Every structure is written in structure tokens, then in C-alpha cells.
Amino acid sequence: MNPAQNVVTKKMILVMALCLTQSLITHSILNKFHIHVINGFSHGEILEAHSRSKDDDLGVRHIPAYGEFNWTFRTDFFSRTKFSCHMWWTGGEKYLDVFWVDNKFLSNECGGNNCRRRSQDDGVYLLLFSYHHN
Numbered sequence: 001m002n003p004a005q006n007v008v009t010k011k012m013i014l015v016m017a018l019c020l021t022q023s024l025i026t027h028s029i030l031n032k033f034h035i036h037v038i039n040g041f042s043h044g045e046i047l048e049a050h051s052r053s054k055d056d057d058l059g060v061r062h063i064p065a066y067g068e069f070n071w072t073f074r075t076d077f078f079s080r081t082k083f084s085c086h087m088w089w090t091g092g093e094k095y096l097d098v099f100w101v102d103n104k105f106l107s108n109e110c111g112g113n114n115c116r117r118r119s120q121d122d123g124v125y126l127l128l129f130s131y132h133h134n
């Protein structure tokens with residue numbers, strides 16, 4: 001690589017690093033997210049959900065039929081915030097990551113910063129998790 005190319009490469013790396021930093025900071029400062037865990041079971045089952053991130057433990061929530069549990073947060077400064085839930089009900093359980101910082105996930109599944117997860121009797125849907133009646 002000649003010196004001129006080397007300078008160009010260094011500049012490009014600097015620009016890329018600035019863009020990355022910018023996007024991380026934008027996520028953490030501007031973005032407030034709401035997560036909804038919705039009980040969509042149609043047979044009156046209670047949905048139990050224990051949701052956690054590295055920093056927060058939201059405890060076990062009993063979500064009544066057709067009800068929901070929701071919470072609001074901002075991502076941490078480096079956008080590492082990730083929430084996972086252990087959910088269980090009569091006859092089944094599931095561990096599910098309900099939030100993480102990834103542009104594709106955020107735009108596809110958290111439109112308007114509202115991430116929804118809904119239990120369903122059957123079927124697999126983008127925003128939902130599935131449950132099959134036996």
C-alpha cells in the first residue's frame with residue numbers, strides 16, 4: 001500500500017468508527033423502548049413471565065387471560081441491553097429473548113419502539129411466540 005492509500009484507508013476507518021459510535025449513542029440517548037408481553041391464549045390460561053436483563057429483574061408476573069405486562073426502559077450507553085423472559089403456563093414453558101439492540105430486530109419487531117410478544121394457541125408469527133395445545 002502506498003502512503004496515499006494508507007491515509008485514505010485510515011480516514012475510512014475513522015469515518016466508520018464515528019458512524020458506529022453515533023449509532024450506539026443515538027440508540028441509548030434517544031430511544032426509550034416499551035416491551036409488551038401479552039397473554040393471547042384463548043382458553044383462559046394464565047401466562048407467567050419472569051423477565052430480566054443483566055441489570056433489572058422484573059420479578060414473576062401473572063398475566064391474566066387477554067392481559068399484558070409491559071415495561072419501559074432506555075438502552076444502556078453501549079446498547080448492550082437485552083431482556084429475556086422465562087414464560088410458563090399450564091402444559092408448557094418457553095425461554096425467549098424479548099429485546100436486544102439490533103437494527104433489523106428493532107425495525108422489524110419494535111416498530112414505534114413498542115416490542116410486542118404475544119402467546120398464541122398455535123402458529124409461529126414474527127411478533128409472537130407459539131404454544132401448541134396438546
Ligand SMILES: *[C@@H]1O[C@H](CO)[C@@H](O)[C@H](O)[C@H]1NC(C)=O
Binds near residue numbers: 069070
Ligand atoms: C400496560 O399493562 C397494563 C396492564 O398490566 C395495561 O392496563 C396498560 O394499558 C398497558 N399499557 C400499554 C401502554 O399498553
